[in-house]
Amino acid sequence: MPSTNSWLSIRQDFPILDQQVNGHPLIYLDNAATAQKPRAVLDCLDHYYERDNSNVHRGLHELSNRATTAYEGARERLAAYIGAEAGEIIFTRGTTESINLVARTWGDAHVGEGDIILLTEMEHHSNLVPWQLLAKRKGASLRFVPVTPDGLLDLSNIDELLAGPVKIFSFVHISNSLGTINPAAELCARARLAGVTTLVDAAQSSGHLPLDVRELGCDFLAFSGHKMCGPTGIGILWGRKDILAAMEPFHGGGEMIASVGFTESEFKPAPYRFEAGTPAIAQAIGLGAAAEYIDGIGRAAIFDHDQALARQAVDLLEEIPGLRILGPRHDRGGLVAFVLKDAHAHDIVSMADQYGLALRGGHHCTQPLLRKLGVPASARASFYFYNTPEEVEQMAAIVRKIQTFFA
Numbered sequence: 001m002p003s004t005n006s007w008l009s010i011r012q013d014f015p016i017l018d019q020q021v022n023g024h025p026l027i028y029l030d031n032a033a034t035a036q037k038p039r040a041v042l043d044c045l046d047h048y049y050e051r052d053n054s055n056v057h058r059g060l061h062e063l064s065n066r067a068t069t070a071y072e073g074a075r076e077r078l079a080a081y082i083g084a085e086a087g088e089i090i091f092t093r094g095t096t097e098s099i100n101l102v103a104r105t106w107g108d109a110h111v112g113e114g115d116i117i118l119l120t121e122m123e124h125h126s127n128l129v130p131w132q133l134l135a136k137r138k139g140a141s142l143r144f145v146p147v148t149p150d151g152l153l154d155l156s157n158i159d160e161l162l163a164g165p166v167k168i169f170s171f172v173h174i175s176n177s178l179g180t181i182n183p184a185a186e187l188c189a190r191a192r193l194a195g196v197t198t199l200v201d202a203a204q205s206s207g208h209l210p211l212d213v214r215e216l217g218c219d220f221l222a223f224s225g226h227k228m229c230g231p232t233g234i235g236i237l238w239g240r241k242d243i244l245a246a247m248e249p250f251h252g253g254g255e256m257i258a259s260v261g262f263t264e265s266e267f268k269p270a271p272y273r274f275e276a277g278t279p280a281i282a283q284a285i286g287l288g289a290a291a292e293y294i295d296g297i298g299r300a301a302i303f304d305h306d307q308a309l310a311r312q313a314v315d316l317l318e319e320i321p322g323l324r325i326l327g328p329r330h331d332r333g334g335l336v337a338f339v340l341k342d343a344h345a346h347d348i349v350s351m352a353d354q355y356g357l358a359l360r361g362g363h364h365c366t367q368p369l370l371r372k373l374g375v376p377a378s379a380r381a382s383f384y385f386y387n388t389p390e391e392v393e394q395m396a397a398i399v400r401k402i403q404t405f406f407a
């Protein structure tokens, strides 16, 4: 685990953090929405555009070869990052597109009338709406693992929920609204026993804790580059090799074909059959650099660091009168969402911005969950390894000031 000093020197890798916002030093606590990018990733993007920019795969010249090598190298780097094989790594635009890909291809082939898609009540809209669309297309229905009032999954009858014509269980690893860390390996094991395919939404976990798809035992895993120090517009769908091999293409176009006739085409094997058109080359290479950078620090150390900040935040925030913290008390990922009596989350976040503090307010793309919890919106502070205990203290002090305004 890096020492306090090394965490501070790691922070120097992020030029964006060194600025004033509204006359105050920026305190960036909106990492669950998107994380900042270290110099290593920015330099990698610059280098690519300054030296190697070219289209991949079909070129026979030096720059195209370099771009292809770097792009495929990034695929290998991402495979190593989650204990997978390169052929199982599909580059997508992010978690949302990864889940849509599965719902459209695997889903259309395997889910039929009367079948059930199992989700949880704490899903991000991107792990809900694609399944709603699939259910509507196919005459299937959705079933949900309930969330308890303290923000945990109620797993008391998980085996019953997995029983019957359930085709897929798609669930979030770390909730972006509650911070809950779901027991992903256990859930996948239970689903496997029931013969149910699994998809893990790792948007909030991929940059925050060690992930190994074989240890998780899932069938699909999805995450976004921009939440783990990588560029926007790039993400990963990992799928088990045998499952990907049997899946129909998602989009049609160049790059994904083996041969094309006027009326019919043959497709390349996975992962290329799922990457139609010119891919997000620089972004994929940048994501490879982000994975390298994160592993240089160590995800176990990052997890401990973020959890410590979240614990500190819970302890400080819960002393503020009229403040309710959503989700489990201490055993949580590095984020804390809260509501303040008589104050709308948007007002809290706008006022915090006047102090240079970046929070996020709203439903965090989990409208049904917040409705169930009886709150229209929440304010959320989310941490990453470049945040400090001093920033958490300042955040709590600012929220306290805001609270007195509404008291």
Ligand code: PLP
Pocket (backbone or CB within 6 Å): 032, 033, 093, 094, 095, 096, 097, 124, 126, 127, 172, 174, 175, 176, 201, 203, 204, 224
């Ligand atoms: N799933 C979870 C848990 C998230 O937090 C997010 C983004 O906030 C997503 C999915 C969607 O990610 P993206 O917008 O990068 O596709």
